[in-house]
Amino acid sequence: MQAWRIRVRGQVQGVGFRPFVWQLARARGLRGVVLNDAEGVLIRVAGDLGDFAAALRDQAPPLARVDAVEVTAAVCDDLPEGFQIAASGAAGAETRVTPDAATCPDCLAEIRGEGRRRGYAFTNCTHCGPRFSILQSLPYDRARTTMAPFAMCPACRAEYEDPADRRFHAQPIACPDCGPRLWLEAGGAELPGDAIGLAAARLKAGEILAVKGLGGFHLACDATNADAVDLLRARKRRPAKPFALMAREEDLARIVAVSPAALAALRDPAAPIVLMPARGSLPETLAPGMAELGVMLPYTPLHHLLLDAFGGVLVMTSGNLSGAPQVIGNDEAREKLSAFADAFLMHDRAIARRLDDSVVRVDPPMVLRRARGQVPGTLPLPPGFETAPQIVAYGGQMKAALCLIKTGQALLGHHLGELDEALTWEAFLQADADYAALFDHRPQAVAVDLHPDFRASRHGAARAGRLGVPLIAVQHHHAHLAACLGENLWPKDGGKVAVIVLDGLGLGPDGTVWGGELLLGDYKGFERVAWLKPAPLIGGDRAQIEPWRNALVRLDAAGLSDLADRLFPAAPRDLARQLAAKGINAPLSSSAGRLFDAVAACLGICPMRQSYEGEAAMRLESLAADTGPVPDLPCVGGAIDPAPLFQLLAAGERPDRVAHALHASLAQAFAAEARRLIEAGQAEAVALTGGCFQNSRLATMTRNFLADQGILTQGRIPANDGGLALGQALVAAAKLESN
Amino acid sequence: MALRDERVTLAHGGGGKAMRDLIEEVFTSVFQPPGMEDQARLTEAALAEPGARLAFTTDSYVVTPVEFPGGDIGKIAVCGTVNDLAVGGARPLWLSAAFILEEGTEVALLRRIVATMAREAEAAGVRIVTGDTKVVGRGACDGVFVTTSGVGVIPPGREMAAGRVRPGDVAIVNGVLGDHGATILAARGDLALTSDIESDCAALGHLMADVIAAAPGIRAARDLTRGGLASALNEIAQTAGCGLVIEETALPLRPEVVGLCEILGLDPLYLANEGRLVVFVPEAEAAAALAAMRARPEGAGACVVGRAVAEHAGQVRMRTAFGGARIVDMLVGEQLPRIC
């Protein structure tokens, strides 16, 4: 009888792939065996394959991602009668963990149905449920997750052991008899009764609840109740930063305009927050000054039950102290969130690691925050990096995320936050250890940012020293460049690309602060071809908090000092001007982000102080309207001068048109310079990266100006510093090889 | 009086009569009694005590401008070295003073500096017993550089070292932070800034003596100089191998200093001081140490700023007003922008 060896590569472990193979094989009367090993899934099978190989790809379970199915003829004398699932044995097997996944339709039907899991908040199966958020150590099995304290009941055990069951080897399997328990507590005491019903009633009454979810606690309140929203803002001391919402699919259309692409993103097993145009039916205070709202679907049974009982739209903002990361522990929540929450919807399944909600946009597609549901998935590296050494890269300071590369794959870690925050720093150290274990990683080099005072840079330098491996410091925007090329699988020797990097700040090799650049380069190196004309960053980081500082220097440079004096009468302008003139803590910067701040300040958008990072730029984006003049920004000796924008402002142009002009002029100026490189034959393609390209208006306009060119953009990896580490790793790999 | 209204010339460093006149008129006559010798010969009974140890330190002082509200380079040069000795548990006794003078420096300025030094030394109970002068050409130094070395005696049995700090110990500072750094920033000739802030420059030998008497279990003390409280605490945390936690709301900061820092974009935790120290004492002695400090003018603003903990060894954290915790690092160099 003819026999075959079938190798399946991709995300095929821990997703019910072996029982799927078992069912396929049995339905076709094949004999053989399926097993997990370090390379994925291996099937040894005898008989008439028919469409078996195609079905492996086409009918794969929902959470599987099949990258390759390789069929080779083989001699197999030792195959069993029938078809078997072999226990995992070899070292390195089943070390892959898939991301946490939203409740699947079958499980949702069960909790809404009449069976034993009716109303059970911890229902899950191999197609859904917690994974990375409950993982404590490897290999991934129940004993090494926070489900370990819950002994399976006989009924669950039977499902767990039955290859025909949807819960075959579903590690977090649970039921009301044996699994985690939900309760509502207030004033330190558990309240008797149905926790979900009680919680929903309190939300209806305008209370604020702390809700323990998958990757952390949320603070929830009725999104239609303006008083509740105001109360939450006051308690959290969060005056303006948008609140995320959670809504059932049937309620979406009332609150936002849902495009087909947005719906697909919402329904993804990752269940991210999706930014969509607001319909104006909810209180403006949910996202002051914003044209969009961020909404996610309920993604755990607990959320489904709560929303079903509540029957409306909830605010679901991360439960944290101002500036601190999301709370994950029960005691931690009681201590830190008591001042915010009237009651706690709690459970006794521990959260092993903090995973914020991921945030995406769909037009154009982009990931703003890469976290729950998206990690720890791997990404393929571009051609030419198959043999790159194992490298760990530690990313930036503000939106820290680390990246490991190995055997042609990258593991880009989740969004951690700002590393001076103590809990975030601890999470960074945990992530460093976690991902190394997940990837069985032994770094042969360490990559960091050029900035010596990033905690990540220091950590990397110390680690490289301990390991005795090379430390490679990568310029911030070179790393952005490489991350964008890498995501697009631009070959290592694919030639140079003209890369428009519009960003916040990054230390340049010349000691000034970069952030609005046209670079010509590849993974190995780059040159700076054009840049935003530098202006002093008065007070260093303080300029990021106080937009007027950026406005002042830009207005002065445009010869509009009088206007600056009129616009910012209360600001300490004289001293600021002295600092700028004398260069006292006022480094020159070409930051595009600060130019957005400058224009926003001139238009009266939080001129004196931003209440959260990016507020001015985001409000400016929302304000812009597609009309009006678009001044040309002259480019002299590579320096693109934004002065004409401020002249427009001085001429009394309408705010929405000035806001538009900023986006359009900047896009046009950089696109024109990039085009010249293409036309001169110096660049093979154009790429867009940097935090400013998370502004969809700017991204769309720049794309439009270059519509006839091959454009590389970032869709799956954040264009901001959340994707930086991938670029650092690729640059390091390229540099190591060229040495 | 031959030197009145003159400026320092290279001849004053030439080794001839001009130099001798300068030294006698400007330096040795002021530092008397009992006079300043080329080589000090000292007797000190305290040294003969069994177990007593000699403390010996040196520091160079450069500051622009040389004179500033609340002091001048001479005051810093005396106080800085006295404080170095004092925080090590020593009783400061003798100083040397070496001057590097830029050609063209006003002699009158020099006289003022020397007068300050004599006054501060007397107040601090130390004698300036030896010294040196060099003159360098224009541009080879910036006005006046001063180097002082100091000798003191540590009594038998007194052990103060950062390594002795242990979890539970309380950290106390003797007054508001950053006044000196803020004063210097504001007084820079090229920054026309009116400010009422004065340098905190002060000798802390007497204050340390009182604190040690009140809190004999004192573990360690550090004077806060360049790099401010943040740098001193990091050094202690790393040496002691324990964590330190400071409370943002407890930090003594003058509103004017906070305001100036906001405009300049600087963190007052890293601003320089010249008359501030942090002491670590066992919790049981904290109240006594605090009272002893507050009884002196240079400790009137003393307060508890934090404590040592067993967690996050080697790391300094600040509990924020909102209840979060931030890591307070030592900086590699200047405060560079980090926000992306």
Ligand SMILES: [Fe+3]
């Ligand atoms: Fe960046």
Ligand SMILES: [Mg+2]
């Ligand atoms: Mg010293």
Ligand SMILES: [Zn+2]
């Ligand atoms: Zn399911």
Ligand SMILES: [Zn+2]
């Ligand atoms: Zn069960």
